[in-house]
Each structure stands twice: as structure tokens, then as C-alpha cells.
Amino acid sequence: MRKKVLAAIMAAAMVALTACAAAAPAPAPAAEPAATEEAAPAEEEAAPAEEEAAPAEDAGGLIKVGFAQVGHESDWRTASTKSCQDVFSTENGYDLSFVDCDNDEAAQKEAVRSFIEQGVDYIIIDPIIATGWDTVLTECEDAGIPVIVIDRTIDDSDKYVSWVGSDFLTEGKAAAEWLKAYAAAQGITEINALIIQGTIGSSAQIGRTDGFQEVADREGWTVLDKQTGDFTEAGGQEVMESFCKSYAGKFNVVVCENDNEAFGAMTAMDNAGVTYGPGNDVILISYDACTAGLEDVKAGKITADFECNPLAAPTVEGVLQTLQSGGTPEKQILVPDNWYALKDQIVDFSVDGNAQSMIEVTDDVIAAQY
Amino acid sequence: MKAWNKIKSWPLLLPIIALILVMTVNIIHDAATGVNPMSFFAISLRETTTNGTILYGRIIDIINRGSEVAILAIGMTLVVSASAGTDISVGSVMSLCASFMCMNLAGYGVSSTTTLAKPLVVGLLAAVLMGVVCGAFNGTLVAHLSIQPMVATLILYSAARAIGLLLCNDLIVYVRNPSFAFIGAFLGPIPTPIFITAFCIIIVSIVLKKTALGMYIQSVGINAKASRIAGLNSKLLIFLAYTLCGAFAAIAGIVASSRITSADSNNIGLYLEMDAILSVALGGNSLGGGKFNLAGSIIGAYTIQAITTTLYALGVSSIQAPVYKAIIVIIIVVIEAPPFKAYIRKFAASRAAAKGVKA
Numbered sequence: 001m002r003k004k005v006l007a008a009i010m011a012a013a014m015v016a017l018t019a020c021a022a023a024a025p026a027p028a029p030a031a032e033p034a035a036t037e038e039a040a041p042a043e044e045e046a047a048p049a050e051e052e053a054a055p056a057e058d059a060g061g062l063i064k065v066g067f068a069q070v071g072h073e074s075d076w077r078t079a080s081t082k083s084c085q086d087v088f089s090t091e092n093g094y095d096l097s098f099v100d101c102d103n104d105e106a107a108q109k110e111a112v113r114s115f116i117e118q119g120v121d122y123i124i125i126d127p128i129i130a131t132g133w134d135t136v137l138t139e140c141e142d143a144g145i146p147v148i149v150i151d152r153t154i155d156d157s158d159k160y161v162s163w164v165g166s167d168f169l170t171e172g173k174a175a176a177e178w179l180k181a182y183a184a185a186q187g188i189t190e191i192n193a194l195i196i197q198g199t200i201g202s203s204a205q206i207g208r209t210d211g212f213q214e215v216a217d218r219e220g221w222t223v224l225d226k227q228t229g230d231f232t233e234a235g236g237q238e239v240m241e242s243f244c245k246s247y248a249g250k251f252n253v254v255v256c257e258n259d260n261e262a263f264g265a266m267t268a269m270d271n272a273g274v275t276y277g278p279g280n281d282v283i284l285i286s287y288d289a290c291t292a293g294l295e296d297v298k299a300g301k302i303t304a305d306f307e308c309n310p311l312a313a314p315t316v317e318g319v320l321q322t323l324q325s326g327g328t329p330e331k332q333i334l335v336p337d338n339w340y341a342l343k344d345q346i347v348d349f350s351v352d353g354n355a356q357s358m359i360e361v362t363d364d365v366i367a368a369q370y
Numbered sequence: 371m372k373a374w375n376k377i378k379s380w381p382l383l384l385p386i387i388a389l390i391l392v393m394t395v396n397i398i399h400d401a402a403t404g405v406n407p408m409s410f411f412a413i414s415l416r417e418t419t420t421n422g423t424i425l426y427g428r429i430i431d432i433i434n435r436g437s438e439v440a441i442l443a444i445g446m447t448l449v450v451s452a453s454a455g456t457d458i459s460v461g462s463v464m465s466l467c468a469s470f471m472c473m474n475l476a477g478y479g480v481s482s483t484t485t486l487a488k489p490l491v492v493g494l495l496a497a498v499l500m501g502v503v504c505g506a507f508n509g510t511l512v513a514h515l516s517i518q519p520m521v522a523t524l525i526l527y528s529a530a531r532a533i534g535l536l537l538c539n540d541l542i543v544y545v546r547n548p549s550f551a552f553i554g555a556f557l558g559p560i561p562t563p564i565f566i567t568a569f570c571i572i573i574v575s576i577v578l579k580k581t582a583l584g585m586y587i588q589s590v591g592i593n594a595k596a597s598r599i600a601g602l603n604s605k606l607l608i609f610l611a612y613t614l615c616g617a618f619a620a621i622a623g624i625v626a627s628s629r630i631t632s633a634d635s636n637n638i639g640l641y642l643e644m645d646a647i648l649s650v651a652l653g654g655n656s657l658g659g660g661k662f663n664l665a666g667s668i669i670g671a672y673t674i675q676a677i678t679t680t681l682y683a684l685g686v687s688s689i690q691a692p693v694y695k696a697i698i699v700i701i702i703v704v705i706e707a708p709p710f711k712a713y714i715r716k717f718a719a720s721r722a723a724a725k726g727v728k729a
Binding site: 072075078200225226227228230232233234235237238239241242243245246260263264267269270271272273274275292 | 416417418419420421424426427428431435481482540541542544556626629630632634637638678679682683685687688689
């Protein structure tokens with residue numbers, strides 16, 4: 001009997017724990033997104049009433065924007081969300097309905113439909129997956145609501161006004177073009193590179209690998225090996241540990257396709273006695289340029305870091321303004337990415353004929369980074 | 371002939387053959403590419419930037435990187451033996467324990483720190499406690515509520531990782547502290563995880579050898595009802611197996627988290643439950659419960675890591691690792707299948723008979 005009671009208490013305790021955990025997001029420090037999330041259903045309920053009042057409100061000046069975000073899986077995503085909430089604030093003349101779709105593609109399409117019911121003026125989608133959008137986008141078109149796609153792409157429909165995002169291919173090329181210029185400045189004639197790739201098949205991995213490879217092929221560099229580290233620190237560590245053994249003394253460039261992989265690669269190189277960073281044996285190139293990554297650039301560990309800018313919202317606002325004034329924005333708009341390095345590693349280079357400028361990493365730059 | 375029969379019936383024969391098979395691939399590859407054929411096995415001393423002089427070599431990598439799966443395999447072996455089911459939540463529990471530990475070490479809501487908010491011991495105990503609670507939860511569902519192990523552990527399989535994310539406020543929590551990093555780094559010239567794994571294996575082996583616990587667990591696994599009638603507390607034993615499994619998942623989580631000095635709740639222990647189950651199977655243990663062989667499971671765990679390390683060494687993309695794991699599993703499973711064994715016995719008997727006729 002005692003055991004049964006114990007069993008019951010255990011079960012109850014776990015249920016309670018799960019319930020507490022489920023309720024936890026509300027008081028989370030990131031109060032802004034949480035509050036908006038909670039507010040979203042309430043707004044949906046109020047939608048029919050607002051719809052009738054819509055023409056009047058439009059005259060009042062607030063532009064209603066619906067934003068269906070992917071989720072909140074990384075620092076990058078959090079920065080993207082915050083950027084949208086800052087730009088489309090009431091002070092700036094916007095009424096933002098924000099829905100965090102928690103990586104659930106069905107929920108995201110539902111969110112878009114609820115925006116249509118609410119009668120918003122513009123819909124912003126960061127599509128969780130690239131396909132299956134035609135029906136929903138047709139509904140938006142029928143309702144006369146322009147759709148702007150950000151960050152990720154939609155492949156099976158072109159019923160949106162613009163896509164605003166980063167071009168991973170350009171990031172890959174930029175890294176390679178910088179390497180070419182930097183190697184020339186340092187008098188390094190032979191490039192033997194190792195690439196720690198991201199999750200195979202992701203757009204970031206494909207773009208960054210292909211962009212770098214394209215220049216490497218043109219310049220006749222040797223890419224000794226490519227191996228995936230799954231965008232994780234553990235992956236970067238294990239892959240680099242093996243690279244250090246397979247290609248001991250043969251490589252002088254390591255390219256990590258995100259900062260987390262670079263953190264892991266650094267530990268592995270430390271443990272193999274390989275030195276990296278400006279002025280050392282190995283040139284370490286990384287992508288993403290998150291705060292922690294820039295700190296390592298500042299510390300002279302990562303030689304150069306190539307950003308994937310999460311702050312798409314200011315560019316999106318430009319698109320909305322163009323639409324408001326009756327203009328036609330371009331179908332594909334790139335968010336400006338920044339390239340970071342320390343002063344001595346900044347060299348002039350160009351990508352596809354466009355001259356690039358780099359940003360010197362200082363404490364201020366790190367503090368301002370997402 | 372007698373010695374040969376003895377070897378043939380040795381339970382570790384197959385697991386060791388599988389391990390040797392994987393290693394042989396490297397010898398062949400190195401010989402074919404003109405390198406010293408034994409270079410894969412070479413161990414040397416290497417001066418590092420941060421950790422002094424360490425032992426350096428692929429074999430060390432295998433034993434070091436295989437630690438998490440080996441630790442998980444200990445708990446999984448007990449669970450499989452006692453309940454004829456698998457605990458598929460261990461990977462998620464690893465992640466939850468790591469998150470809970472890092473949340474304690476960094477303080478809630480802090481995403482990056484170099485100083486510890488609480489003593490390291492508190493964090494470690496918190497992780498183990500969380501593991502024990504998760505294990506006890508699974509154990510209660512399986513032993514006392516008689517829910518199928520797969521279904522019971524499916525709950526934490528899906529929930530634990532998400533709870534971990536909440537504890538970490540949806541962020542990767544970095545605890546860049548040397549005393550914490552030590553657990554995943556080096557003790558003298560040898561990686562610390564190797565010591566932790568060895569410690570776990572030795573403790574469990576001693577307990578199983580010196581007490582009747584091992585026999586009790588096997589007995590419950592073979593027939594829970596009969597064991598109960600014989601005077602064993604079957605439910606308690608099954609509960610204990612799951613609780614231990616949770617505790618070992620916590621230790622594996624601590625090691626995995628310390629290697630990267632952070633709690634990456636999305637990725638720590640991802641798919642490791644499958645590797646742990648695979649090691650148990652590779653070790654020649656029946657997933658139907660009952661008799662178990664701990665040493666086999668451990669060898670199985672290192673075999674899995676040997677496959678990954680081999681792929682890295684060969685320069686083959688590690689996303690293809692599952693294919694090679696599958697090939698080895700097929701070979702092992704077929705060899706161990708009763709119809710195949712019966713066929714071999716028949717074949718051997720007919721050959722013996724033919725010999726007899728000739729003579």
C-alpha cells in the first residue's frame with residue numbers, strides 16, 4: 001500500500017513539474033516576446049470587431065502587420081524577433097501581431113490564416129519549410145494582403161512581394177575572397193584548407209560551402225577535407241580532433257561554418273598543440289559573428305568572422321514604405337551582412353566585383369552585437 | 371579442439387570480432403595509402419597549448435569519445451535485462467541533467483559566464499539528482515503501473531529536452547570555467563572522461579559480482595512472476611534498474627556538457643539512446659531481457675565510437691555512419707539469430723557425419 005501511495009505521489013510530482021515547466025515561459029526574462037505571444041490569441045478573438053472598425057483605424061494611421069516567426073531556437077532567432085518588435089512598434093506607427101510558431105509548420109500556416117481573418121495590412125513570414133505554401137499565399141492574394149518572406153525561402157510559390165534575407169553564397173565567397181587578399185598581404189602562397197561544415201542540406205551549409213569552394217577552385221587552393229560538425233560545438237571539437245591527426249602539419253586554414261563549431265575546433269587545436277588566429281600557424285575563419293564569436297576575434301583567436309545578419313526588420317520596413325507609397329519593391333532584397341576582423345587583418349577585397357568593407361572588432365562593436 | 375570450443379562459446383567473442391573488424395578497415399586503408407599500417411593505433415605524447423603533455427592518438431580518441439555511450443550502456447544493460455524493454459529517454463535525460471547543472475552553475479537566465487554561481491559540487495549533485503528523479507519516474511511507470519517500457523520512457527524522451535530548454539531560458543548556457551571544463555578535459559595525460567567511465571564500470575562490476583543484485587535482475591528479467599514467488603521484490607528491482615539508468619544518463623550528461631563547457635539542450639545526447647541500445651545488442655545481449663553481459667555492452671559502445679572515428683580517419687562523411695552501423699548490426703543479428711545458429715549446427719553435424727562415413 002505504501003508503495004502505491006509513493007507511486008501516486010511520484011506520478012503527481014512529475015505531472016506537476018511538467019505543468020510548472022509548461023507555465024514557465026510567461027515569467028521568463030524575455031518579457032517582450034512572451035507578452036506578445038500571450039496577447040496574440042486575445043487579438044485573434046477580438047479580430048471580428050476590429051475588422052469592422054478597420055477602415056476607420058487605417059485612417060487613424062497604424063499599419064497592421066502580422067509576423068509568423070519560426071520559433072526561438074537560437075540567439076540568432078531571438079535577435080531576429082526582437083528586431084521586428086523594435087521596428088514595428090506602436091511608436092513607429094505599426095500594430096504588430098506576433099506569433100511564435102515553435103517550429104510547427106502547420107501552426108505557421110494557421111497563424112497566416114488568422115492574420116487574414118484579422119484583416120492585417122501586411123503579412124511577414126519566416127517560413128519553417130520551403131514548400132506547401134501555394135494555397136495559403138493564394139488566400140492572402142485573394143484577400144489583397146501583400147506577403148513579405150524573410151530569412152528562409154519559399155520554393156513552390158511566387159505569390160509574395162519580396163524576399164528579404166542573407167545570401168549564404170555571398171558569405172561563403174566573401175570569406176574566400178578575404179582569405180585570398182589576406183594571404184597575399186601576408187605572403188602566404190599555398191592554401192591548404194579544412195572545412196567543418198554545418199548540418200548537411202541546410203541552406204547555410206550549402207551556400208557557405210559552395211561559395212568558398214567556388215573561389216577555392218578558381219584560385220587552385222587545396223581543400224584537404226570537408227566534414228560536418230552539425231553546427232554544434234561538440235561536432236566541431238570531434239571533427240577537428242580527427243583533422244589534427246589526419247592532416248598533421250599539412251593545413252594552414254580552418255573554415256568553420258558557424259561560431260559554435262569554431263569554439264569546438266579551438267579546443268581540439270589547443271589539445272593538439274596547433275596554434276591559430278592572427279600571426280599563428282592556422283588561419284581560423286568562422287561565420288555568424290555572434291557576440292561570443294566576436295569576443296574570440298577580439299582575443300586574437302578567430303582570424304575573421306563573417307556575419308549572417310539577423311536584423312532583417314529595418315529592410316522589411318523599407319519594403320513596406322515602398323508599398324505604402326504605391327511603389328513596387330524588388331523581388332529579392334539582401335540584408336547587408338558585415339565582415340569582422342581585428343585591425344591588422346582588415347584587407348580590401350571584392351565579391352563579384354563589389355568592393356567590401358570590413359568592421360574592426362572593438363568592445364563597442366561587441367556590445368552592440370546581438 | 372577443446373580450447374576452440376571454449377572460445378566459440380565465449381560470450382564476448384562476437385562483440386570483440388565486430389570491434390576488430392572495424393579496426394581492420396583502418397589497417398587496410400593505411401596500408402593501401404602507403405602509410406604505416408599501424409598508424410591508426412599509434413599513441414604518442416603531445417605538447418598541448420592548454421593542458422600540458424597528453425596522450426595523443428586515435429585509440430585514445432575512441433576510448434575518450436566513447437565514454438558517454440559506454441556510461442549509458444551500463445544503465446541500459448540493467449534496464450534491458452530487468453524489464454525486457456529499453457529506456458529511450460536517456461538521451462533527453464542527459465540533456466535535461468546538463469541543462470539543470472549549467473542553470474545551477476551559471477544562475478537562471480545567465481547565458482554566458484566564466485565564474486560559477488554555486489560550487490561545482492552543487493551543480494554535479496543537482497545533475498545526478500535530476501537523473502535519479504527522471505529514472506525513478508520511468509521506473510515507477512514501468513514497475514508499479516506496468517506501462518510498457520517503450521511507452522513509459524517515451525514521455526521523458528519527448529519532454530525532458532524541452533524542460534531543459536525552459537530551464538536554460540531557450541539559450542545555450544556557456545559555463546567557461548576551468549574547474550568545470552576539467553571533467554571533459556584531462557587528468558594528467560589521460561582524458562578525464564576515461565577515468566569517469568572506468569570508475570562507473572568498476573563500481574557496477576563490483577556490486578554485481580559481490581552482491582546477488584546481478585542475479586536478481588537477471589532472474590526478474592527471465593520471469594518476473596516466478597522471481598516474485600521465489601521471494602524477490604520484482605517491482606523494486608525493475609524500479610532500481612531504471613533509477614540507476616537515469617543516474618548514469620546524468621553522469622553521461624555531465625561529461626558531454628563539460629566537454630563543450632556549455633549546456634546545448636538541443637544537441638546534447640541527441641540520438642544517443644539509440645547508440646546505447648545498439649551497444650547492448652552488439653554486446654550479444656538479448657533485448658528480450660534476462661541474462662546479460664556488461665562487458666559485451668561496453669565493447670559494443672566502443673565499437674560504435676570506433677565506426678565514427680574510422681569514418682573521420684577515412685575522410686568519409688560522418689552522416690553516412692548509420693549505414694555502416696546498420697551493416698554491422700545486420701551481421702551480428704543474423705549470426706545470433708536462432709534459425710541461423712541451428713543451420714550452422716546442422717551444417718557442422720552433416721560435415722562431421724560425412725567425415726565419419728569417409729573414415
